[in-house]
Every structure is written in structure tokens, then in C-alpha cells.
Amino acid sequence: xxxxxxxxxxxxxxxxxxxxxxxxxxxxxxxxxxxxxxxxxxxxxxxxxxxxxxxxxxxxxxxxxxxxxxxxxxxxxxxxxxxxxxxxxxxxxxxxxxxxxxxxxxxxxxxxxxxxxxxxxxxxxxxxxxxxxxxxxxxxxxxxxxxxxxxxxxxxxxxxxxxxxxxxxxxxxxxxxxxxxxxxxxxxxxxxxxxxxxxxxxxxxxxxxxxxxxxxxxxxxxxxxxxxxxxxxxxxxxxx
Amino acid sequence: xxxxxxxxxxxxxxxxxxxxxxxxxxxxxxxxxxxxxxxxxxxxxxxxxxxxxxxxxxxxxxxxxxxxxxxxxxxxxxxxxxxxxxxxxxxxxxxxxxxxxxxxxxxxxxxxxxxxxxxxxxxxxxxxxxxxxxxxxxxxxxxxxxxxxxxxxxxxxxxxxxxxxxxxxxxxxxxxxxxxxxxxxxxxxxxxxxxxxxxxxxxxxxxxxxxxxxxxxxxxxxxxxxxxxxxxxxxxxxxxxxxxxxxxxxxxxxxxxxxxxxxxxxxxxxxxxxxxxxxxxxxxxxxxxxxxxxxxxxxxxxxxxxxxxxxxxxxxxxxxxxxxxxxxxxxxxxxxxxxxxxxxxxxxxxxxxxxxxxxxxxxx
Numbered sequence: 001x002x003x004x005x006x007x008x009x010x011x012x013x014x015x016x017x018x019x020x021x022x023x024x025x026x027x028x029x030x031x032x033x034x035x036x037x038x039x040x041x042x043x044x045x046x047x048x049x050x051x052x053x054x055x056x057x058x059x060x061x062x063x064x065x066x067x068x069x070x071x072x073x074x075x076x077x078x079x080x081x082x083x084x085x086x087x088x089x090x091x092x093x094x095x096x097x098x099x100x101x102x103x104x105x106x107x108x109x110x111x112x113x114x115x116x117x118x119x120x121x122x123x124x125x126x127x128x129x130x131x132x133x134x135x136x137x138x139x140x141x142x143x144x145x146x147x148x149x150x151x152x153x154x155x156x157x158x159x160x161x162x163x164x165x166x167x168x169x170x171x172x173x174x175x176x177x178x179x180x181x182x183x184x185x186x187x188x189x190x191x192x193x194x195x196x197x198x199x200x201x202x203x204x205x206x207x208x209x210x211x212x213x214x215x216x217x218x219x220x221x222x223x224x225x226x227x228x229x230x231x232x233x234x235x236x237x238x239x240x
Numbered sequence: 241x242x243x244x245x246x247x248x249x250x251x252x253x254x255x256x257x258x259x260x261x262x263x264x265x266x267x268x269x270x271x272x273x274x275x276x277x278x279x280x281x282x283x284x285x286x287x288x289x290x291x292x293x294x295x296x297x298x299x300x301x302x303x304x305x306x307x308x309x310x311x312x313x314x315x316x317x318x319x320x321x322x323x324x325x326x327x328x329x330x331x332x333x334x335x336x337x338x339x340x341x342x343x344x345x346x347x348x349x350x351x352x353x354x355x356x357x358x359x360x361x362x363x364x365x366x367x368x369x370x371x372x373x374x375x376x377x378x379x380x381x382x383x384x385x386x387x388x389x390x391x392x393x394x395x396x397x398x399x400x401x402x403x404x405x406x407x408x409x410x411x412x413x414x415x416x417x418x419x420x421x422x423x424x425x426x427x428x429x430x431x432x433x434x435x436x437x438x439x440x441x442x443x444x445x446x447x448x449x450x451x452x453x454x455x456x457x458x459x460x461x462x463x464x465x466x467x468x469x470x471x472x473x474x475x476x477x478x479x480x481x482x483x484x485x486x487x488x489x490x491x492x493x494x495x496x497x498x499x500x501x502x503x504x505x506x507x508x509x510x511x512x513x514x515x516x517x518x519x520x521x522x523x524x525x526x527x528x529x530x531x532x533x534x535x536x537x538x539x540x541x542x543x544x545x546x547x548x549x550x551x552x553x554x555x556x557x558x559x560x561x562x563x564x565x566x567x568x569x570x571x572x573x574x575x576x577x578x579x580x581x582x583x584x585x586x587x588x589x590x591x592x593x594x595x596x597x598x599x600x601x602x603x604x
């Protein structure tokens with residue numbers, strides 16, 4: 001384990017230190033440095049302090065653990081690997097993510113999972129323990145987003161306009177979500193046994209990371225949202 | 241070279257703020273530190289600060305902070321001011337010569353009170369008179385620019401990175417109960433001293449991260465009421481909208497937020513609280529031209545408080561935290577942690593959800 005004291009380093013210097021030959025790193029005193037571990041592979045990184053925006057952007061099979069909150073655009077366009085956040089994430093977590101996992105113990109800001117996509121064996125997975133802000137899964141094209149609502153602080157599990165522009169992938173919200181308004185172009189229904197089996201392996205991993213019980217989580221109903229292929233989004237902005 | 245207001249270049253920023261609800265004074269050094277971890281959000285073309293409670297010895301007087309392009313302009317402007325104001329004190333604003341800040345204009349401040357005889361003859365209320373005078377100088381007196389005009393508060397701004405601007409203006413020598421800060425990345429204009437944030441009018445100040453798309457619609461409407469947008473920059477129009485809604489129309493801060501970041505009609509229609517539904521419908525109907533669209537996160541400063549607000553779609557980031565008597569607001573949590581490493585209850589307000597912080601009555 002190599003230790004990087006980030007106190008007086010800018011983001012270039014932090015990333016330069018991370019590009020060393022070692023595989024296990026600990027960043028201490030992180031305070032807003034952007035692009036940490038961008039595009040990196042084969043590293044195990046733990047961060048103490050607050051990482052800046054675009055943590056793990058283009059991540060290519062590295063593991064990042066943050067012992068606090070993270071800011072905006074965590075895992076922007078990440079390809080492979082895993083980002084584990086023991087706190088909240090800001091806006092646009094998993095922006096354009098196309099592989100790997102983002103597991104968040106706390107809440108997510110606006111536009112979590114915007115434009116996530118999937119291709120063959122590449123299926124990105126994002127799990128948020130608390131609640132998510134408005135525009136969850138906006139323009140989602142693939143992958144799996146799961147919101148658990150474990151600690152909502154009396155807020156709804158998701159804000160306004162969830163799944164706007166969705167045309168692929170799945171969103172799972174724990175609970176029946178009767179008071180949540182979804183757009184007409186998506187279908188929200190109770191997740192069936194097969195779908196719950198699909199997400200069990202992800203939830204089991206999440207629970208082992210954060211110390212919850214997957215069986216307990218799955219004992220409550222989940223709502224699954226998918227695009228309505230009979231009534232897809234078209235001509236959202238212009239007639240073309 | 242063409243100056244700001246003559247050029248338009250069709251792109252981000254950093255904001256931060258701290259306030260003590262008990263009115264406890266904080267040195268300007270803290271707010272400078274807050275902006276450092278957000279260095280990369282700015283590009284060196286503007287930085288600025290507003291401090292409240294910084295001029296207790298002159299708190300009854302309007303503190304006019306001014307830029308001049310030459311000694312002659314200053315003399316001319318002072319003659320103009322003396323016909324309208326009693327100036328109790330005037331001086332160069334103390335600055336430090338540092339390599340990072342160059343090409344500074346002449347920077348003065350005047351502590352002044354409008355002459356009673358002038359107010360009587362014009363039949364104007366004091367604040368209205370001061371606002372009109374600021375508009376007149378900024379629009380009609382080339383080379384002179386009022387960049388701060390409130391009582392017991394002041395804006396300090398320049399072209400440069402904000403942390404350097406703070407050093408330039410010796411902000412560590414000031415103490416205020418409330419501070420805001422801005423790092424600029426000018427998007428539509430080239431970046432001149434006057435165009436740095438905060439934008440101010442009377443005791444109102446705005447720091448803004450974003451780029452509003454309703455600028456011209458808002459400008460056309462607000463200019464009908466005597467405001468003059470001289471710099472083509474969106475923050476200027478936001479400042480005048482705030483002044484119009486709060487001071488002229490006497491709306492509350494919450495109502496003002498509901499006008500400029502009004503919910504979607506569909507969100508209003510879905511409200512279960514019928515009074516709230518009625519209120520939002522009324523405000524959107526009354527002031528449709530003051531809806532601000534496009535991305536913004538602002539911190540609005542005023543005597544005795546702050547309001548933070550995001551656009552209704554929340555296209556910019558904003559984080560709030562607290563510790564003891566203090567509330568912190570910033571574009572990034574890192575900025576808050578640099579002011580108070582042990583800040584608690586870090587949260588992000590929703591789009592259009594105002595965060596209003598008032599200092600205890602009598603404590604400012």
C-alpha cells in the first residue's frame with residue numbers, strides 16, 4: 001500500500017502519483033482534486049477526504065473506495081471496475097457509464113445514471129442506498145439502476161421526472177412507488193421473481209460491501225421501470 | 241481592445257459563501273481559502289467577493305466602490321457625486337501589488353449619504369435615488385463604474401483568479417458576518433473588472449455559476465423599469481430582477497425564488513397543497529418574463545442574510561453544510577470542507593428550492 005498525501009497536490013500531481021508501478025494506493029487529505037484515477041486500470045485505491053468531480057472517469061477496471069461523500073459526475077463514462085462510496089454522491093453519477101459498478105451507501109443527486117448504456121456482456125450497475133434526485137436514469141439506454149430508499153429522511157425515493165427519455169435498460173425502485181409519476185413512454189410495474197433473481201447477485205455484493213442483508217431487502221416489493229416499446233420516445237424536441 | 245459590453249463571445253464558475261446566524265464576524269481569509277480547491281472552475285478572467293458587516297464605523301452611509309479609467313474621470317464623477325451626496329469619507333481602496341493581478345483601474349470608495357434637499361426636490365425615496373444614481377453613472381459616464389453601493393457591505397472584484405483577487409484586496413483585514421465568493425469562467429463576454437462577480441445594487445449582491453438562456457427576455461422586461469444592463473452579462477440582469485421583485489414589488493425571498501425558478505406547470509398542477517398551487521400559479525402568471533431559464537446556481541447576499549438557489553432543472557451543482565452558528569454554501573463540498581473540515585449535514589438543495597439564511601435580529 002502506497003500513501004499519497006494530497007494536501008498540497010493538484011489533480012495532475014495526484015494522478016501522476018497514482019500512475020506509479022504499485023497497485024494499491026491510499027490518498028489522504030483529498031480535497032476537491034478532479035479526475036482521480038481517470039482511465040486507470042488494475043489499481044486498488046482508497047480515498048480519505050472529498051474527491052473532486054469526475055472521480056473515476058473512463059475508469060477501466062480499477063477499484064475505488066471513498067470513505068466520505070463524493071462530488072459530481074462519479075464514474076463518468078466508466079468502462080469497467082468498481083467505485084464504492086461510503087457517503088453521498090453529487091449530480092450525474094454514472095454519466096454515460098458503459099460498464100462496471102457504482103455502489104453508493106448514501107443518496108444520489110440529480111440525473112444519476114444519465115445516459116447509461118450496455119452492450120453484450122457489458123452491463124453497468126449502479127446501486128444507491130438512499131434516495132435519488134430528479135431525472136434519475138434520464139435518457140437511459142442500458143444497464144441496471146437500483147435505488148433502495150434505505151434512509152430517505154422523509155424524502156421520496158426519487159425526485160421528479162424519473163426515467164425521462166429512457167429507451168433501454170432497467171430501473172428498480174424498492175417499494176410500490178404508487179405516488180411517483182412516471183412519463184407515458186415507460187412502464188412501471190412490480191418486479192417479478194425472475195427480475196428479482198436478476199438483481200439478487202448485485203444486491204448480495206452491495207450488502208456484503210455495506211453490511212446489509214439481501215434477503216431483507218428483497219423481502220419488500222420492487223418496482224421495475226422499463227421503456228414502453230409500443231410507445232417509445234420519439235420526436236421529443238423536433239419533428240424529424 | 242474592446243471592453244466588456246462591446247463584445248459577445250458565445251461556456252462554468254465557482255461560488256461559495258459563509259454566514260454566521262449569530263452575527264459573529266469572520267475574516268475574509270476564510271472565504272479566500274474556500275475558493276482555492278475550486279481553482280479549476282475558473283480561468284483567471286475574474287474573481288470577487290462580497291462582505292457584509294465590514295464597515296461598522298460607517299454603517300449609516302452608502303459605501304460606493306468605484307472603478308475609474310483615469311484621474312479626470314474620477315474628478316468629474318466626484319463633482320457629480322458631491323452635487324447629490326454628502327461624502328463623509330473617501331479613499332483609495334487599499335490593495336497589494338502582486339504579479340497575478342495587473343492592469344488595475346483606479347479603485348476608490350466613498351462613504352456617502354444622499355442630500356436631503358435633493359431627495360425632497362426629486363420626491364424620491366433614499367434607496368431608489370441611490371439605485372438611480374448608480375444606473376446613471378454606469379450607463380452614462382464612460383470610464384466610471386460603481387461596483388458596490390450598499391450600506392455596511394462591499395464587493396471586491398478584479399480580473400484574475402479569485403484567490404489572488406482576495407490577496408490583492410487584503411481581505412484578511414476585513415471582518416464580516418457574511419461572505420460570498422466567486423471564481424469566474426466568462427462565457428459570453430471577454431472578462432473585465434466590472435464584469436467580475438459579485439454583481440451588486442444597494443445591499444444586494446449576486447454570485448452566479450451558470451449561463452442563463454432567458455437573458456434577453458429578462459433584460460427587455462427589466463429595462464422597462466429603469467434598470468440598464470450595461471455589460472451583456474447574465475448576472476447583472478439577475479441582480480436587477482432581485483432588486484425589482486424584493487425592493488420594488490416587495491415580494492418575500494421565497495416568492496422571488498418561485499418567480500425566477502418557477503416550477504413546471506405540470507409540477508404546479510400536481511401539488512396537493514392547494515394554497516401553494518394557487519400561489520405558484522399567481523406568481524408565474526404575474527411575472528412570466530422574469531422566469532430565468534437555463535443553468536444557474538446563485539448565492540444572493542443581502543443585509544442580514546443569504547439565499548442560495550438553483551435553476552429548476554438543477555443544471556449546476558450546489559452543496560450546503562453547517563457547523564454551530566455557521567451555514568456554508570458552495571459549488572463543491574471541498575470548498576465547504578476547506579472552511580470547516582467538520583461541517584455537518586451536508587446536503588444538496590433541489591432545483592428551485594431556495595435556502596434562506598437569516599442572521600438573528602439585532603445581531604448585524
